[in-house]
Amino acid sequence: MPETETVFDEIFRLLTPEKLLRDPRATGEGVSIALIDSGVERSVLENKFGDTIHPIEGAVFRADQPTPSPYTGHQSSPHGTTVADIVLTIAPRVKIYSADVFGPTGTCEVETVIKALQYASDVWKCKVVNLSLGVPESKLQQLPKRHQFLKAIEEGYYKDVLIFAAAHNEHPIMRSYPAAFSTPLISVDKGLFEDPTQFAYKLRDTVEFQAHGRGYLGPFAREPATSWATPHLAAIAARLLSLRPEMKPFEIKTLLYWMFEARKMDPKGK
Amino acid sequence: MPETILIVDDEETVRRTFRDWLTGSGLNVEVQAVADAESALVFANSHSVDLAVLDWNLGTGSDGLRLLEDLVEFHPDLVAILVTGFAHQATPLEALRMGVRDYLDKNQDLNRESFIAAVRKQLERIAPAKRQRQFQRGLLQFRQSVEKILPLVQSTAALNDPLPLPDAVRNLFRFLIRSTGAVDGVLLARHVSPEGAERFMAFRPDGQPLTQLAVPFNRSLAATVLSMNEVCVMSAADLGTLGPVELQPVEKNRQHILAAPIPVAPGTHVVLELFDKPGGFTPDDRKLVAASAEFSSELLRQAMAERQNRRLLIDAVEAALHASEQATASLPSSQEPEADEPLPATVMDRLRAGLKESANPVVDSETSLQLAEEIRELAIRHGPAAVRHCIGLVKSVRGLLDETTGT
Numbered sequence: 001m002p003e004t005e006t007v008f009d010e011i012f013r014l015l016t017p018e019k020l021l022r023d024p025r026a027t028g029e030g031v032s033i034a035l036i037d038s039g040v041e042r043s044v045l046e047n048k049f050g051d052t053i054h055p056i057e058g059a060v061f062r063a064d065q066p067t068p069s070p071y072t073g074h075q076s077s078p079h080g081t082t083v084a085d086i087v088l089t090i091a092p093r094v095k096i097y098s099a100d101v102f103g104p105t106g107t108c109e110v111e112t113v114i115k116a117l118q119y120a121s122d123v124w125k126c127k128v129v130n131l132s133l134g135v136p137e138s139k140l141q142q143l144p145k146r147h148q149f150l151k152a153i154e155e156g157y158y159k160d161v162l163i164f165a166a167a168h169n170e171h172p173i174m175r176s177y178p179a180a181f182s183t184p185l186i187s188v189d190k191g192l193f194e195d196p197t198q199f200a201y202k203l204r205d206t207v208e209f210q211a212h213g214r215g216y217l218g219p220f221a222r223e224p225a226t227s228w229a230t231p232h233l234a235a236i237a238a239r240l241l242s243l244r245p246e247m248k249p250f251e252i253k254t255l256l257y258w259m260f261e262a263r264k265m266d267p268k269g270k
Numbered sequence: 271m272p273e274t275i276l277i278v279d280d281e282e283t284v285r286r287t288f289r290d291w292l293t294g295s296g297l298n299v300e301v302q303a304v305a306d307a308e309s310a311l312v313f314a315n316s317h318s319v320d321l322a323v324l325d326w327n328l329g330t331g332s333d334g335l336r337l338l339e340d341l342v343e344f345h346p347d348l349v350a351i352l353v354t355g356f357a358h359q360a361t362p363l364e365a366l367r368m369g370v371r372d373y374l375d376k377n378q379d380l381n382r383e384s385f386i387a388a389v390r391k392q393l394e395r396i397a398p399a400k401r402q403r404q405f406q407r408g409l410l411q412f413r414q415s416v417e418k419i420l421p422l423v424q425s426t427a428a429l430n431d432p433l434p435l436p437d438a439v440r441n442l443f444r445f446l447i448r449s450t451g452a453v454d455g456v457l458l459a460r461h462v463s464p465e466g467a468e469r470f471m472a473f474r475p476d477g478q479p480l481t482q483l484a485v486p487f488n489r490s491l492a493a494t495v496l497s498m499n500e501v502c503v504m505s506a507a508d509l510g511t512l513g514p515v516e517l518q519p520v521e522k523n524r525q526h527i528l529a530a531p532i533p534v535a536p537g538t539h540v541v542l543e544l545f546d547k548p549g550g551f552t553p554d555d556r557k558l559v560a561a562s563a564e565f566s567s568e569l570l571r572q573a574m575a576e577r578q579n580r581r582l583l584i585d586a587v588e589a590a591l592h593a594s595e596q597a598t599a600s601l602p603s604s605q606e607p608e609a610d611e612p613l614p615a616t617v618m619d620r621l622r623a624g625l626k627e628s629a630n631p632v633v634d635s636e637t638s639l640q641l642a643e644e645i646r647e648l649a650i651r652h653g654p655a656a657v658r659h660c661i662g663l664v665k666s667v668r669g670l671l672d673e674t675t676g677t
Contacts, residue, residue: 038497039488041514048513076488079497081514102497133497217513219504219527220494227498 017259026239028091034120037080038102042073058098076102085217090235130234131165132227157184164234166226190229201260273320277303326354440477452544458492492541530563
């Protein structure tokens with residue numbers, strides 16, 4: 001028996017991923033993203049984007065300091081600036097908050113990331129968090145520490161904060177946190193796409209999505225990396241959020257999944 | 271160590287009598303008896319003297335008080351008993367100032383008992399004061415030695431601080447250059463001390479440090495590589511978009527760069543960079559370097575552990591120096607620490623803290639300290655032979671366990 005068309009089929013035919021992303025309002029306007037990374041060199045991005053971007057704000061988090069230090073507009077490492085550049089390239093009207101957690105240790109300390117996560121949701125009121133730096137599993141051998149981290153991720157989820165985390169940042173076969181907590185956040189692997197706003201749903205043990213793995217600024221930006229894939233997807237989510245800011249994390253996740261499926265069905269996005 | 275008593279009397283019978291009384295008294299003393307001031311001074315010039323028993327009238331115009339004045343030049347802490355036939359004529363104040371602590375009157379109460387009692391009384395005062403002087407002299411020598419050696423130890427450690435580059439890493443570096451076909455390379459190291467001071471330096475493949483790095487860590491290629499946590503490859507085309515990165519002079523005008531992060535310890539990171547393989551680096555090069563980076567990381571960690579041990583030694587020496595200063599300052603003149611007294615708490619605390627920070631925790635810090643303290647006490651009570659015996663026992667136990675476990 002042939003299926004009868006419903007009004008929703010008609011709506012879905014009109015609604016395509018490309019229409020959503022090309023909507024003039026889908027610029028990231030009204031959306032704040034926290035980049036928990038190695039800091040952002042503000043002048044580099046201001047030189048590149050000029051007045052078209054919102055002023056970049058932020059704070060510097062250190063394991064040995066209970067409260068964050070003021071952001072001075074500088075990076076602890078160029079990594080964070082390349083990440084910010086990707087976000088602004090895809091969603092130029094996003095408001096960026098730089099949470100510099102790189103610090104003297106040169107790696108992500110769990111306690112520092114947790115502090116930055118809480119600050120991003122409670123103080124900056126960010127709806128999207130990008131975590132391109134991963135905490136290797138070796139640093140989370142203690143179960144209470146791992147639970148503490150998971151709890152912070154869960155809390156973010158219940159505060160309607162969508163967290164994007166680079167998958168397997170440390171090593172291709174090593175689990176990396178928080179991407180391993182794939183349920184309350186979106187873990188992102190690297191892939192290569194003709195259009196940087198394209199992405200794929202690739203459910204594996206701890207990975208859900210693949211996004212474009214090349215950046216645009218810095219000598220290593222062309223090197224495919226999960227660090228560059230994650231801000232691509234975070235920026236796409238920001239664009240969707242500027243269309244409907246009240247969306248919950250699970251709704252955005254569902255929308256991303258639907259966009260991938262819809263593109264599979266209609267690659268040209270007519 | 272026995273005290274030395276010098277008897278000076280021009281009458282041979284008196285000298286012999288005093289010597290006999292002393293040697294038969296059971297006192298732990300060495301006795302030297304001479305007839306005149308000249309002989310006394312000759313002896314004092316080459317021997318230590320703790321107590322002098324002097325005849326008031328030595329004949330030939332010389333008197334005991336004048337001799338004492340000369341003897342004090344050799345031994346400022348010398349005390350004396352003056353033997354005289356007319357004690358009531360002595361000048362007590364002047365004599366006391368010069369070190370005379372007692373008088374014996376030949377004409378009244380001088381007999382074996384009174385003589386030995388007078389000597390014993392002085393020895394009871396001399397012995398603790400002498401030991402204290404020896405202790406303070408030893409302490410002073412120790413402090414002087416430590417003060418001399420500490421800068422040497424510290425500067426030696428500083429040569430390897432903050433990051434030692436062991437031979438193994440240098441060899442591995444050269445091996446990677448040959449294996450990949452790179453024409454050159456550099457090893458960049460960044461160290462942040464617990465106080466927050468950052469040092470950023472570079473080494474050539476032969477291990478020689480590059481004199482200067484033009485770009486600070488936070489804008490460097492090395493910082494990006496560390497953030498990415500994986501081996502990265504860059505070609506000349508990529509150098510067109512430096513963005514937030516600046517290149518070190520050694521990185522400029524390169525056609526290809528392969529860079530690998532080598533995490534060593536919190537606050538210490540190394541990045542290995544290889545340059546300009548003709549035709550570019552391949553995926554196999556990347557795999558080789560990734561595997562080698564893990565190996566290098568382990569080698570550098572071991573080198574850091576050795577450095578930690580050196581740091582422990584410096585801590586211990588510094589603690590000992592500090593403790594000796596405190597001991598010198600707080601010692602009252604009549605107080606002497608017992609030889610087998612435990613080490614001061616400050617020394618133990620610093621040793622314990624140093625041991626806890628050690629990167630080689632085979633034995634916990636408490637056990638290490640307990641063992642060290644046992645050996646120290648063994649040495650104090652029974653001498654070096656007992657320690658050697660103890661070492662032999664440890665070796666025997668190790669041999670027995672090796673045999674039993676088949677290791």
